[in-house]
Amino acid sequence: MIEAKEGERWRKKYKIGVLSDTHMPRMAKALPAELLKGLAHSDYILHAGDWSDWSVYEALKEIALVKGVTGNADSGRIKEHFGSTELFEIGGLRIGIVHGHGTRGTTESRALKAFEGQKADCIIFGHSHIPLIKHVGETLLFNPGSPTDKRRQPLYSYGVLEIEDGRLEARHVFFRDKKV
Template sequence: MKVTVIADTHMPKMAKELPARLVQELNTTDLIIHAGDWNSIDVLQCLAAYAPVKGVYGNVDSEEIIEQFPEREILHISGHKIGVVHGHGTGKTTEKRALDAFSEDVVEMIIFGHSHIPMVKYVKKILLLNPGSPTDKRKLPYYSFAVLNIDKEIQAELIFYQEKSS
């Protein structure tokens, strides 16, 4: 199963449409996971044209997004348990808040956003993934999102690109 993972789209403020490089992957994806800070329900409608969409809300999302999605979720995909949370809060790093959100659960992977800093790494036996942002790179040189290939194992790849538009 191919899963496209995004976070922090901040649309329409940071982009009026989905970036061309992201759309290229969406055309062949089986599932889309959004780790919060969509901003507008319109993002869900754009993504849903490509594949089923799962996700959570972030700290700047509209009431429509908050009503549609939970703060944290555990997805069961091809026999794997994957936690999804935005990661916002205070007092700790975003990574630590993401780990704490699932401290009472047994998950193989945690997907989070908020920091806009792309990352794939293991903490003990948990694969952590922050896809970065496809529309708001902040001070980083590239926009980013992630692609998961999930079968017996989870393979995660970050996709980096320089242009938001086609």
């Protein structure tokens, strides 16, 4: 659990859906029903890149406010709309998003390096398709996995962040079937 520093302001409880590596339409023609059900009633949806198609953004923005970044499989309209990193505040906590691709180091180390010298309470990243919740110092590293391309993982996944009274809790949601 991460907590906002005393004196920082927040206004309510937030539910934040987190996903990455949708790779649509190659890995799925539409977002899985299990994912859409889990994202319902989210205040924000964060996407850590490799959307692959603008339709993913269009579908997600019907649910909640969407923030995201580009990944190595993104092009066109996605690259025009989103940058490679995003750092913003929700509920008194600073959240960074990056895809995590590159040539040197691990995906985790590249995610951390993307926000070097900046305060980030939580860094969300993707690229590896491997779900991860890990603390590095005072920073929570969070990879939601993929809801459409599990690769060598046993289950599809996405993440949920909950912020209440300046406290951050992260969890994965795993599911077996990506049917629509």
